Amino acid sequence: MRTSRLTLAAALAALTLVSTAACGGSAAGSGGSGSSASGSASSVDWATTSSAQAGGGMDALVAAAKAEGTLNVITLPRDWANYGYLMDTFSQKYGIKVNDANPDGSSADEIAAIKSLKGQDRAPDTVDVGQAFALSGAKEGLYAPYQVSTWADVPDNQKASDGSWVNDYGGFVSIGCDSSKISACPTSFAQLADPQYKGKIALNGDPTKANAAFSAVWAAALANGGSFDDVKPGIEFFGKLAKEGNYVPVQATAATIESGETPIVLDWDYLNAAKTSDVDAKGGKWTVAVPSDALFGGFYAQAVSKYAPHPAAARLWQEFLYSDEGQNGFLKGFARPVRLPAMEKAGTADKTAAAALPAVTGSPTFPSDAQTTTAKSLVTSSWATTVGS
Numbered sequence: 001m002r003t004s005r006l007t008l009a010a011a012l013a014a015l016t017l018v019s020t021a022a023c024g025g026s027a028a029g030s031g032g033s034g035s036s037a038s039g040s041a042s043s044v045d046w047a048t049t050s051s052a053q054a055g056g057g058m059d060a061l062v063a064a065a066k067a068e069g070t071l072n073v074i075t076l077p078r079d080w081a082n083y084g085y086l087m088d089t090f091s092q093k094y095g096i097k098v099n100d101a102n103p104d105g106s107s108a109d110e111i112a113a114i115k116s117l118k119g120q121d122r123a124p125d126t127v128d129v130g131q132a133f134a135l136s137g138a139k140e141g142l143y144a145p146y147q148v149s150t151w152a153d154v155p156d157n158q159k160a161s162d163g164s165w166v167n168d169y170g171g172f173v174s175i176g177c178d179s180s181k182i183s184a185c186p187t188s189f190a191q192l193a194d195p196q197y198k199g200k201i202a203l204n205g206d207p208t209k210a211n212a213a214f215s216a217v218w219a220a221a222l223a224n225g226g227s228f229d230d231v232k233p234g235i236e237f238f239g240k241l242a243k244e245g246n247y248v249p250v251q252a253t254a255a256t257i258e259s260g261e262t263p264i265v266l267d268w269d270y271l272n273a274a275k276t277s278d279v280d281a282k283g284g285k286w287t288v289a290v291p292s293d294a295l296f297g298g299f300y301a302q303a304v305s306k307y308a309p310h311p312a313a314a315r316l317w318q319e320f321l322y323s324d325e326g327q328n329g330f331l332k333g334f335a336r337p338v339r340l341p342a343m344e345k346a347g348t349a350d351k352t353a354a355a356a357l358p359a360v361t362g363s364p365t366f367p368s369d370a371q372t373t374t375a376k377s378l379v380t381s382s383w384a385t386t387v388g389s
Contacts, residue, residue, distance in 0.1 A: 046312040050163060051147045052319060058149070061319065062094065064312035070097045071313040074113055074124040075105035079254070079274055081169055081300075082333025089329065090320050096313055104253070107133035108209035114142050118307045125314035126304050130211020132376040134165040134301035135369055143303040146315050148322040153342035158299065168321055169270075169335040170299035172290050172360055173219040176272035178263040179285040186264065187289040189223035189237065198245045202252040202262035204271065207238075208380045210251075211300070216266040217383075218367075218375055219296035228367040231375040232382075239386040249388070258282055269358040270334035288358055295362040299338065324348045334358060 046064055049055040055064070065071075071090070078084030078100075087098045101122070102109055107129040114137070117123035129137065137143055138160060147163040159166040175192075177185035182200065186192050192201055203213040221227070221234030241247035248262055256262040257279060265272065272288040279286035302321060308314040320326045327337035331353040343349035367375070 046315060047144065047308065049311075049315070050145045051151075052149055052315070055315075058319070061312060061316055065310075065316040066095060068096070068310040068313045070099065070310050071317055072099045072101065072122060072125045072308075072310065073317070074101045074110050074127060075103060075107070076100050076128060077103045079271075079278075080333075081270055081335040082274075082329050085332070086321065086326060086329045089325070090317060093320075094316065096316075104251075106205055106210040111137050111140075111142065114305050114307060121309050123307055123309050124305055125308040125310045126302060126317055128168070128300055128302055129165075130214065130300060131167075131298055131369075132214065132372045133211065134160075134167075134303060135373060136376075137303060138164045142306055144306045144308065144311070144314075146304050146318055148318050150322045150339060150342075153339045154322070155338075158338055165301040165303040166318075166322070167299035167338045168302045169327075169330040169337045170297060171268040171270040171335055172358075172364070173216050173294070173296045174267065174269035174272045174288050174290045174358065176257075176265040176267060176275060177287050177289070178257060178260075178279060179287050180283065181260050181263040185287050185289070188291050188293045189220050190293055192241065192246060192264075193244070195244070195246075197264060199248055200262070201241060201246050201264045201266070202248045202250050202256065204265065204267040205251050206383075208383050211298070212268055212271070213266075214376065214379055215268070215296060215298050217379055219266075219291065219294040222296060223291060223294035228365075228371040229374075231378055235379060235382055235386050238383075239388075242387045247387070254278060257286075258284070268335075269360070270336075273334040273358050290358065290360045290362075292361065295360065295364050297364045297366060328353065331357075 044055045044060065044064065046055060052058050052061045055061055076083040087100060091098045110124065110127040110129055111133055113124050143164040145162040145164045154166055175186055179185050186197065203216055204210060205213040207213040207217045217234040217238060218231050220237040221231045224233040224237050226233035238247055250256055250262055252262040252265040257265065257275065269288060269290055276286045302318055304314045304318060322339065324343060327339045327343060328350040330337040331350050334357060336357065340349055
């Protein structure tokens with residue numbers, strides 16, 4: 001079945017998620033502990049305030065964030081879902097310096113940084129993590145609940161009920177390929193096993209640490225007889241590709257694509273789509289295909305660190321990302337923002353950007369929280385022994 005781009009955006013918004021046990025439920029827009037509902041910026045403890053309203057409103061939040069003057073984010077490549085534009089726009093709009101640590105790191109690195117840098121000025125204020133890491137971080141109590149002003153637009157199954165994490169944008173696992181170096185670009189997982197692709201296929205990171213790579217393994221499972229309850233066929237598929245030499249255990253980057261080291265990359269469709277202009281400008285010809293034998297979609301989630309050194313700036317960043325301006329920023333980066341269905345209904349979505357989203361065929365379904373946790377555990381425990389690296 002051919003599914004339209006906008007229908008798929010709505011389908012992504014229907015991602016079924018079950019809140020974690022660590023996510024106690026408070027009603028939308030409820031106040032945060034330790035804050036003054038009508039207090040001035042100076043009297044509010046933003047580290048424990050769970051909404052702008054509870055801290056005295058957006059003006060109070062903006063004033064407090066400007067007084068802090070700095071926002072620490074982590075592992076946000078500028079070419080990932082248009083984050084370069086988003087960070088620059090936020091910084092210019094509020095006069096707040098944005099420090100982006102370890103931009104090529106993984107979701108696991110973000111969780112580790114919250115723990116290891118606790119109490120330091122350079123600790124991350126917020127994180128952008130894959131679903132499995134949103135769940136594990138919440139379970140460990142690493143996030144401070146916060147509900148943005150547009151909270152009601154985010155479906156209940158896309159957020160923890162207390163706001164400890166909230167999905168922000170998503171997409172589908174895809175196959176990117178430089179057709180200037182590959183005579184016949186693959187469009188399915190089955191084709192990836194062809195000997196002509198020996199030494200050509202790479203992932204965006206280590207599946208035990210990076211959500212994009214982990215999701216590609218799970219998509220491979222769906223294409224090889226697996227299911228949301230059984231990711232093992234995906235691990236075995238990559239073990240076969242590694243044994244035959246097709247899989248290259250190198251994290252794909254712009255440099256490895258340009259050099260020809262990784263001409264075929266399994267990654268989110270919005271990340272592969274964003275590579276097109278750069279690869280083409282350097283003499284390549286980048287194509288993007290969502291595999292015909294596996295449709296696997298997923299979201300990334302935002303969370304405020306419980307130990308954020310700039311708690312007001314962290315919360316203002318959340319307000320910005322979930323505003324129409326921020327959500328359209330993701331959309332311009334080929335990602336599907338979580339509020340897209342609500343924004344389309346309100347007429348505030350960027351129609352040109354929505355029309356440019358990669359086309360997808362099929363009816364997507366999504367794993368539950370429990371299935372995600374189980375799959376993450378199996379990939380972590382068996383990837384090295386099955387695939388080798």
